[in-house]
Amino acid sequence: MGAHISVPMYRRTISHRYRLTGMKCAGCQGVNFPPKAVCSHCLCGTEFEDVPLSGRGLVYSYTVIAGGGAPPEFSGEARCRGSYTVVLVELEEGPRIVSQLANPPENGIWIGMPVRAVFRKIYEEEKVIRYGFKFTPL
Amino acid sequence: MMGKGIVSCGYYIPYLRIRREEYMAALGGCAADMEEKAVLDIDEDVITMAVEAARNAAENVDKGRIGALVLASTNFPYQEKYLAGTLVEALGLSGGLLTSHHSGSALAGAEAFLAAMGLLDQTDQEYALAVISDAPSSRSPEGLEHGFGAAACAFVLAGGDAALSFEGVSAQSGEFMGLRFRPPADGIVRDIGVPAYSSMSYIDTVAGAVSGVLEKLGRSPGHYRHLIMPQADLRADQALAKKLGFSEEQLREGTVFRMVGDAGCCTPFLGLCKTLEGTGGDEKTLVCTYGAGSGSIAMSFRSGAPLPAGRTTFSSQLGNKKNISYIQYLKLKKIL
Numbered sequence: 001m002g003a004h005i006s007v008p009m010y011r012r013t014i015s016h017r018y019r020l021t022g023m024k025c026a027g028c029q030g031v032n033f034p035p036k037a038v039c040s041h042c043l044c045g046t047e048f049e050d051v052p053l054s055g056r057g058l059v060y061s062y063t064v065i066a067g068g069g070a071p072p073e074f075s076g077e078a079r080c081r082g083s084y085t086v087v088l089v090e091l092e093e094g095p096r097i098v099s100q101l102a103n104p105p106e107n108g109i110w111i112g113m114p115v116r117a118v119f120r121k122i123y124e125e126e127k128v129i130r131y132g133f134k135f136t137p138l
Numbered sequence: 139m140m141g142k143g144i145v146s147c148g149y150y151i152p153y154l155r156i157r158r159e160e161y162m163a164a165l166g167g168c169a170a171d172m173e174e175k176a177v178l179d180i181d182e183d184v185i186t187m188a189v190e191a192a193r194n195a196a197e198n199v200d201k202g203r204i205g206a207l208v209l210a211s212t213n214f215p216y217q218e219k220y221l222a223g224t225l226v227e228a229l230g231l232s233g234g235l236l237t238s239h240h241s242g243s244a245l246a247g248a249e250a251f252l253a254a255m256g257l258l259d260q261t262d263q264e265y266a267l268a269v270i271s272d273a274p275s276s277r278s279p280e281g282l283e284h285g286f287g288a289a290a291c292a293f294v295l296a297g298g299d300a301a302l303s304f305e306g307v308s309a310q311s312g313e314f315m316g317l318r319f320r321p322p323a324d325g326i327v328r329d330i331g332v333p334a335y336s337s338m339s340y341i342d343t344v345a346g347a348v349s350g351v352l353e354k355l356g357r358s359p360g361h362y363r364h365l366i367m368p369q370a371d372l373r374a375d376q377a378l379a380k381k382l383g384f385s386e387e388q389l390r391e392g393t394v395f396r397m398v399g400d401a402g403c404c405t406p407f408l409g410l411c412k413t414l415e416g417t418g419g420d421e422k423t424l425v426c427t428y429g430a431g432s433g434s435i436a437m438s439f440r441s442g443a444p445l446p447a448g449r450t451t452f453s454s455q456l457g458n459k460k461n462i463s464y465i466q467y468l469k470l471k472k473i474l
Contacts, residue, residue, distance in 0.1 A: 018228040119189040120181040
């Protein structure tokens with residue numbers, strides 16, 4: 001069962017997906033990513049300012065998804081590679097975000113590995129390419 | 139068109155490579171004179187490469203001052219869709235900039251570059267961004283496909299003092315049907331496969347453009363530090379360069395085919411990026427492009443102020459790679 005996201009809904013989050021635009025809470029100055037209705041730091045701020053994130057961070061955790069475990073939107077990629085890596089990255093600005101890891105190093109992935117965001121095809125549905133970010137080793 | 143040039147450049151070479159030996163082992167031969175070539179991963183296309191190259195080029199530039207964006211490729215992911223919008227969003231550019239798309243032949247890169255120079259006159263902003271990204275593709279495992287690679291490069295253009303000032307251009311066009319063409323909705327790049335005819339088209343067209351620009355600027359081959367050829371066929375490039383009076387030394391620095399493959403309309407401009415890293419003092423560069431069918435554009439540049447250092451160097455991008463097997467390559471192309 002895949003996580004279908006309609007094209008209009010995807011479109012609404014383009015600045016976050018294409019160029020990692022974060023939201024800075026006007027109250028506590030905490031940086032939120034992905035967007036939140038209420039600040040995840042002070043738990044009360046609802047006013048935000050867009051801030052560009054560097055795209056640099058460290059691997060906080062990771063897992064490898066075997067081909068059979070891939071949701072339908074990633075099944076083609078999983079079939080081609082055999083498996084793919086998903087990382088939890090702690091960005092320089094603080095937020096922790098989940099993403100795929102492009103070009104995983106042949107000598108293995110480690111906690112604390114420096115990574116940076118890259119622009120990639122995430123999946124294709126109804127012949128519409130969904131672009132977004134993945135991370136790659138620095 | 140004068141008084142403009144390149145103030146910054148960036149490029150992107152995919153991480154995955156396939157070596158010539160893989161073709162030899164799988165098919166018993168390789169028609170391309172390469173050591174290895176860069177190939178797209180399954181989650182890459184010319185747009186993802188374009189974004190990475192453009193980010194690299196525009197790293198030290200105020201993006202709010204970019205007033206024009208041109209995009210070139212022979213292999214866009216959609217046959218119909220406005221694609222500059224993807225780059226506008228990914229790069230955080232103004233939605234009000236002027237845009238232009240170029241495709242249809244390997245000449246698209248040169249056409250895009252010239253269009254960016256022209257659009258610079260029509261915008262109030264300081265910069266134009268030319269992005270040339272290509273990954274020619276054919277489902278047929280024969281001939282031309284062996285050399286097909288992938289890469290992207292991007293140039294920030296501006297008026298006034300530039301790292302590489304544009305000096306002049308000349309073009310040559312004529313009808314040569316049957317050479318490197320792809321019918322609508324056909325996944326195979328075709329060619330009638332008559333080397334003498336192909337060679338005649340190439341020599342007549344490129345020589346015409348090169349002679350034209352040399353004559354226009356009152357130059358001879360000896361005035362140039364670098365000659366960058368189209369690089370779809372290295373032997374043809376070398377033979378023509380020699381015939382025109384250029385030396386192997388002038389060709390050496392801008393030749394990228396052996397390491398990257400034939401990146402379509404991007405290849406000569408990737409060669410230009412490579413030479414820019416080593417450019418110093420008053421040096422001149424001649425860039426020749428060729429689109430089968432056939433047309434050629436030759437452009438002359440003169441180096442000036444040093445280029446700002448990019449995020450990566452050409453050699454570091456070339457060195458960051460993973461070699462794949464021919465079987466894996468076919469899986470990436472969705473043939474297996």
